[in-house]
Amino acid sequence: xxxxxxxxxxxxxxxxxxxxxxxxxxxxxxxxxxxxxxxxxxxxxxxxxxxxxxxxxxxxxxxxxxxxxxxxxxxxxxxxxxxxxxxxxxxxxxxxxxxxxxxxxxxxxxxxx
Amino acid sequence: xxxxxxxxxxxxxxxxxxxxxxxxxxxxxxxxxxxxxxxxxxxxxxxxxxxxxxxxxxxxxxxxxxxxxxxxxxxxxxxxxxxxxxxxxxxxxxxxxxxxxxxxxxxxxxxxx
Numbered sequence: 683x684x685x686x687x688x689x690x691x692x693x694x695x696x697x698x699x700x701x702x703x704x705x706x707x708x709x710x711x712x713x714x715x716x717x718x719x720x721x722x723x724x725x726x727x728x729x730x731x732x733x734x735x736x737x738x739x740x741x742x743x744x745x746x747x748x749x750x751x752x753x754x755x756x757x758x759x760x761x762x763x764x765x766x767x768x769x770x771x772x773x774x775x776x777x778x779x780x781x782x783x784x785x786x787x788x789x790x791x792x793x794x795x
Numbered sequence: 796x797x798x799x800x801x802x803x804x805x806x807x808x809x810x811x812x813x814x815x816x817x818x819x820x821x822x823x824x825x826x827x828x829x830x831x832x833x834x835x836x837x838x839x840x841x842x843x844x845x846x847x848x849x850x851x852x853x854x855x856x857x858x859x860x861x862x863x864x865x866x867x868x869x870x871x872x873x874x875x876x877x878x879x880x881x882x883x884x885x886x887x888x889x890x891x892x893x894x895x896x897x898x899x900x901x902x903x904x905x906x907x908x
Contacts, residue, residue, distance in 0.1 A: 718897075725799075725885050725899030726838070769837065783853075783897060785830070785838035 687771045691790040694764075700757040702789055704770030707751040713774045715746060716783060717755045719766040726769065726785070729755065760793045767791070801886050801900035808880075808882045808907050814873045818886035818902045825890065827869035828897065831855060832883040841884075843879055873905060880907045 685703040694700040706715065717729040730737055730744045736744070737744045743756040757764055769788040799820045808814050820827065826845050830838040840853030844863040858877025863869055868886075873880045883904050887897040 723883070723902070723904075725887070726897070727899070727900050728896035731896070784840070787835070787837050 684738050686772055686786060688718075688768075688776065690787070690788045691792070693792050693794055694760045696762060696793050696795050697759055699755070700760040700764065700791060700793070701750065702768050702770075702791065704754070704757040705752045706770070706772045709749070709750050709772050710774065711724075712727075713772045715750075715753050716743065716771040717742070718769045718771065718783075719764075720769070720788070721763075721766045729768075745758075760791075762793050762795065765791060765793045780788065799886055799888055799898055799900035801884075801903050802874065804903060806903060806905045808905065810907055811875045813875060814880070814905060816871045816873070816884055816886075816905070817867045818871065818879050818900060820886075820898075821871075822888055822890075822898060823866070824888035824898070825866070827863070828887040828889075829853075829859070829869070829871045830862065830885040830887065831883060831886060833863045833904075841871065880905055897898060 714731050714733050716731040718726040720726040729742050730739055732744045732746055746753045767788040767790050769785050771783045773783050802817045828843040829841040831841055839855050842850055842853055842861045843861050844850035847863055847866050850861050850863050858874055860872045867883050878887045883902050885902045889897050
């Protein structure tokens with residue numbers, strides 16, 4: 683699996699967009715980019731995933747560069763409840779049950795009032 | 796409501812005792828997983844199961860055992876052979892059909908005295 687690099691921590695003002703970067707320069711053509719977040723002492727929560735195209739859902743947008751070597755998770759209007767550790771993961775899909783995702787240390791996002 | 800239930804939420808045990816953590820899901824998911832998380836660290840995969848009566852070792856299986864006798868249940872036993880068992884344990888499940896999401900439980904925090 684491709685390795686990812688994320689900043690250790692970031693701050694964002696409440697109500698502003700939070701842009702969380704992730705580098706995955708060794709990503710392969712069949713590897714998806716996943717984003718999860720973990721609020722303190724809770725289980726991680728799935729946010730979004732993508733392969734090549736940009737994706738958007740009710741929680742966030744995922745922007746993947748054309749060369750797929752980096753991506754950005756965008757929380758359009760950050761709230762205090764978005765304070766969490768955000769994990770960027772890349773993983774190839776190879777059939778049923780292949781979600782042995784590897785979680786690194788992620789980015790600690792602090793939303794400031 | 797559908798989801799994953801882990802119990803107990805907090806558990807204290809003496810060194811040398813085996814401990815079993817429960818994980819039950821009513822999402823009708825085929826695949827289930829156990830992760831371990833140490834303070835300030837990411838998640839590490841212990842065991843996973845893609846189907847009933849079958850499971851595979853993850854990255855840190857030594858000192859742990861699992862069973863998968865029913866689709867909805869995937870208990871984890873932390874044995875006395877696990878040298879540093881104090882940690883936050885997370886159970887997850889997935890459909891295994893698409894490169895989609897892992898659903899996590901709320902976790903079990905084990906402290907060995």
